[in-house]
Amino acid sequence: MMIDGHIHRGVTQFVGEIAFLPFGLSRDEQFQKLHNRDSFHPLAACAVSSLIAIINPEKIALTGYLLQPDDIGTIRDECLKYTPKVHMPQLIILENQDEDYIYGLIMLTLESLSYPLKIVGKRR
Secondary structure: OEEOOEEOOOOOOOOOOHHHOOOOOOHHHHHHHHOOHHHHHHHHHHHHHHHHHHHOOOEEEEOOOOOOOOHHHHHHHHHOOOOOHHHOOEEEEOOOHHHHHHHHHHHHHHHHHOOOOOOOOOOO
16 A cells, blocks of 8 residues: 555554455455446445545555456445545556566565664674
8 A cells, every 4th residue: 555655564463454344245246346337436446435434545546357448437426325535536547457467576675675684782
């Protein structure tokens, strides 16, 4: 997850794992709903609306091989059931997720170079 241009990982590297939001479904039920065109949009909108309420982003990039360009408008409309329009971020599809994943790894590496090294134990 990118926040203010920086990768945000959280304490245990768990940030962005929206599959673990409390949807009130088992993991199997969630998987089934996400792979059904009729139930996909409301579930995706619930996850997106949760992110909006928590971090109030300017833009949210959605990804996945089941996502189609027409889905963005439908997910946006579903989100507007929960989220006031004034707070609705731009929703986009992340087309080249592998390329963006590699870019994220590069950014993590470069960011880590700017952290002070922590020396464990006594210095000699």
